Amino acid sequence: MGYHVFLSYSHQDGHLVETLADLIRVTGAPVFRDKDNIPPGAAWRPLIAEALAGADATIVFWSSYSANSTEVKAEYKSAISLKKTIVPVLLDSTPLPSDLSEFNALDLRPFLRTGEEKEIRKPKYARRNAAMPKPEILQATRELLDRLIHLSVENTVSGSRDISDPK
Secondary structure, X not given: OOOOEEEEOOHHXXXXXXHHHHHHHOOOOOEEOHHHHOOOOOOHHHHHXXXXXXXXXXXXXXXXXXXXXXXXXXXXXXXXXXXXXXXXXXXXXXXXXXXXXXXXXXXXXXXXXXXXXXXXXXXXXXXXXXOXXXXXXXXXXXXXXXXXXXXXXXXXXXXXXXXXXXX
């Protein structure tokens, strides 16, 4: 199965990424997130490489945790070499490495409830019967979804990806 969106993240940020993955799926875009798509007992590295190669875009959720993850680094470097569309999503104030900072980032920091700036708190509510997110979070999610939908439509119409085009 081809995925439109590959999610690269540290598992320490998994609680947040899981929610955002669900929101992206609402658009109908196929999303690859390791926890959702790799069955127990499977050799995960080849499956990640295959999903990344087949994806239209890679979203890199960037935080102090992902900055210290060799897997996240391998994934975004692979996405760059494959000339994928890359959307860094800033979760804390950890600076992007130079090769990722060349891509326009989506800054979620103002919308995240944090204790210390580098520590994202888990939601206080259970996944079921969850309270509605704050309007600012909904707006940031809409912005991310709009960018992904635009990418999906653009790729469908043109049949190609041009990451140098700032549209």
